[in-house]
Amino acid sequence: MTPENRKAYWRSNVLLLVVLLIIWFAVSYGLGIILVEPMNSIMLGGYPLGFWFAQQGSIYVFLVLIFVYAAMMNRLDKKYDVDE
Amino acid sequence: MNNLDIWTYAVVGTTFALYIGIAIWARAGTTGEFYVAGKGVHPVANGMATAADWMSAASFISMAGLIAFNGYGASVFLMGWTGGYVLLALLLAPYLRKFGKFTVPEFIGDRYYSKAARIVAVICLILASITYVIGQMKGIGVAFSRFLETSYAMGLYIGMGIVAIYAVLGGMKGITYTQIAQYVVLILAYTIPAIFISLALTGNPLPQIGLGSGYAPSGGEISLLDKLDQVVTELGFKEYTTQVLGSSLNMFAYTLSLMIGTAGLPHVIIRFFTVPKVKDARYSAGWALVFIALLYTTAPAVGAMARLNLMDTIQVGEVGSPEGNLLYEDRPEWFKKWEATGLLQFEDKNDDGRIQYYDDTNAEFAPKAESFGWKGNEMVKVDRDIMVLANPEIAGLPNWVIALVVAGGLAAALSTAAGLLLAISSAISHDLLKGVFMPSISEKAELNAGRLSMIGAILVAGYLGLNPPGFAAGTVAIAFGLAASSIFPALMMGIFMKRMNNIGAIAGMLAGITVTLLYVFQHKGIFFIPGTEFLGSMQPDWFFGISPNAFGAVGAVVNFTVAFLVAAVTAPPPDHIQHLVEDVRVPRGAGEATGH
Numbered sequence: 001m002t003p004e005n006r007k008a009y010w011r012s013n014v015l016l017l018v019v020l021l022i023i024w025f026a027v028s029y030g031l032g033i034i035l036v037e038p039m040n041s042i043m044l045g046g047y048p049l050g051f052w053f054a055q056q057g058s059i060y061v062f063l064v065l066i067f068v069y070a071a072m073m074n075r076l077d078k079k080y081d082v083d084e
Numbered sequence: 085m086n087n088l089d090i091w092t093y094a095v096v097g098t099t100f101a102l103y104i105g106i107a108i109w110a111r112a113g114t115t116g117e118f119y120v121a122g123k124g125v126h127p128v129a130n131g132m133a134t135a136a137d138w139m140s141a142a143s144f145i146s147m148a149g150l151i152a153f154n155g156y157g158a159s160v161f162l163m164g165w166t167g168g169y170v171l172l173a174l175l176l177a178p179y180l181r182k183f184g185k186f187t188v189p190e191f192i193g194d195r196y197y198s199k200a201a202r203i204v205a206v207i208c209l210i211l212a213s214i215t216y217v218i219g220q221m222k223g224i225g226v227a228f229s230r231f232l233e234t235s236y237a238m239g240l241y242i243g244m245g246i247v248a249i250y251a252v253l254g255g256m257k258g259i260t261y262t263q264i265a266q267y268v269v270l271i272l273a274y275t276i277p278a279i280f281i282s283l284a285l286t287g288n289p290l291p292q293i294g295l296g297s298g299y300a301p302s303g304g305e306i307s308l309l310d311k312l313d314q315v316v317t318e319l320g321f322k323e324y325t326t327q328v329l330g331s332s333l334n335m336f337a338y339t340l341s342l343m344i345g346t347a348g349l350p351h352v353i354i355r356f357f358t359v360p361k362v363k364d365a366r367y368s369a370g371w372a373l374v375f376i377a378l379l380y381t382t383a384p385a386v387g388a389m390a391r392l393n394l395m396d397t398i399q400v401g402e403v404g405s406p407e408g409n410l411l412y413e414d415r416p417e418w419f420k421k422w423e424a425t426g427l428l429q430f431e432d433k434n435d436d437g438r439i440q441y442y443d444d445t446n447a448e449f450a451p452k453a454e455s456f457g458w459k460g461n462e463m464v465k466v467d468r469d470i471m472v473l474a475n476p477e478i479a480g481l482p483n484w485v486i487a488l489v490v491a492g493g494l495a496a497a498l499s500t501a502a503g504l505l506l507a508i509s510s511a512i513s514h515d516l517l518k519g520v521f522m523p524s525i526s527e528k529a530e531l532n533a534g535r536l537s538m539i540g541a542i543l544v545a546g547y548l549g550l551n552p553p554g555f556a557a558g559t560v561a562i563a564f565g566l567a568a569s570s571i572f573p574a575l576m577m578g579i580f581m582k583r584m585n586n587i588g589a590i591a592g593m594l595a596g597i598t599v600t601l602l603y604v605f606q607h608k609g610i611f612f613i614p615g616t617e618f619l620g621s622m623q624p625d626w627f628f629g630i631s632p633n634a635f636g637a638v639g640a641v642v643n644f645t646v647a648f649l650v651a652a653v654t655a656p657p658p659d660h661i662q663h664l665v666e667d668v669r670v671p672r673g674a675g676e677a678t679g680h
Contacts, residue, residue, distance in 0.1 A: 006669075010669055017174050020170075021170075029339065032163060033159075033332060033335050034336075036156075037326075045297065046297055046309055047309065051159075051309075051326075054163060055159050056295075058166075059381055060377070062377075063370065063377060066169065066369055067370045070173070073363075073366060082671055083671060084673075
């Protein structure tokens, strides 16, 4: 692996991390804590939406984030030929 | 012996026999098998084992009770104890797996080319794990004494004996396969009663949906959460769906501390050393969260429904009407049973023979209560921890369900205790003995040393379970505070900042630990020893209203800042360390893990 490739691979990895962590922050701290009051004026079935994000929604989003990360990194590993 | 006793002995006995059977089948023959199960665990199997490793007596028994009485405020536990897996999967697990050694302090020692750093990490690991394991031991003792009518001490000895058999014999290999069995037991025990209760209250068998559905006993017109809000506010309690824990800032810091702490707890991290490849470590973290989420998304329904059932049991009619409150002599059977344990206590303050359960600290509600002739809240003690255990009885479920819940609580406590004990014993035999004091020790001798230190750790944990020191009460604050303020930042900077050097990392860890521990100890004494309190006249949450339990996040910020500043003015790490970091960042070549 050339030093340039190594750098490009790492940069793509970090970029993916930053995007996913922004979503991670937005659903839990954003919708579940900081914006919980305005969110609660919207209803999801019998759930106020802010309450739902804090006690259910953010957990589902966390799950999606990890599997998206694993899948995207697999693709990246193959692209740079560093997969196992 | 009555029917319930027979069921309880049968179910608990069967699960214990299963754990011992697995232990004999999965014996460890090498240090690799003892420390990391030979690195051959399938990622889904490891995910399941991680879920059992992670979900302790606190998750199984205490969390739903915290939710029942803190409502929305308890979201910090739900988000904090799951969101940490995102950090673990994205920032730590794959890289530490690539590094390919046996323990967490080993990475810190190698990366920061310093035995001192390794020893600091060992001390943090042992402190955090010991406080954590005491809680599990207590859980085992309580479950035995309440349901199998042994003494607390006898329950503890039986629990220690079971863990000793499979952890000493099988090490990580034995622990992994028993944890998988324990996960199955605990998730069935948690979800089956929840399904029954959700069905009764909402007509929907899925608790995750039921919590957001209509309240069936009143025809489904009003939603269950609205009904709950109404029931609790009529009695002066805070509105369930909006009550906060301290303040919004405190909830923010609390959630962050639990997330960073979760990602930094060594007994969880080492589980990701057991899978064959880097790729597997990434997926395995996702699978772990799938199995954890099954319980964590059920818990909010369990908490809310238990609270509603409890309120409805006591407040049988309209608030304020003379017949609105339950007659004490008509109290149900489960009520009497828990009264006998002292975890539920009633005191007839206005001598009317009826039970009044309301918030007597609410000044706005006080005039109303007075006009009803109430003289204070008469449920003088409602221990939060009884909610999950009493739930099946409150809902009138059959005896086999109650027996299963007991086995589930024991599985949760045993699986976490075993994981913690392994982290402690490998830190002693691998990091201290082989790493620092006797580098030339043979593999066979190290394996024996690992087994001996496991026995030692079990004896210490058992002793502390029988004689809990003051700091056992601060488990959450200490374990998560230490992991968040010391281990997580050191690991993350080791991977993401090539420039981070030995002096910076050690200074950061020490600063993070010091700040966090001082904040926890300020009012309760150094290590909770009476007489060593300081800052007596200030509020325990003087720093922007952040409670001691939520302070790990601040400790982590201090760690990062100090490490960054110190590293900027000291020499960069040598070339071979910079190469090590580059190597850790690339998956290819993870192969077999080694202890050298």
